[in-house]
Amino acid sequence: MPGYTLDDGVTLKNMPGANSPQQLAHLERPLVASRAAEIAFGSGPSGNFSSAHFKAIHHHLFQDVF
Numbered sequence: 001m002p003g004y005t006l007d008d009g010v011t012l013k014n015m016p017g018a019n020s021p022q023q024l025a026h027l028e029r030p031l032v033a034s035r036a037a038e039i040a041f042g043s044g045p046s047g048n049f050s051s052a053h054f055k056a057i058h059h060h061l062f063q064d065v066f
Helices: 021-040 051-062
Strands: none
Touching: 021 051
16 A cells, blocks of 8 residues: 555554554554543544544544554
């Protein structure tokens, strides 16, 4: 995926600075879990599960990673 991956062509570009898919998964897990907890406790995006709401959920979950 040109433009979306690091030079290895496999690892997605990311903010934590991971250089391999394994390292990315390791760094991504606690960040996304923390954001998922925010949603579970009511401080995440609200809506009616429209496409815009699903996009907002995705953004909220992965904002610290990508």
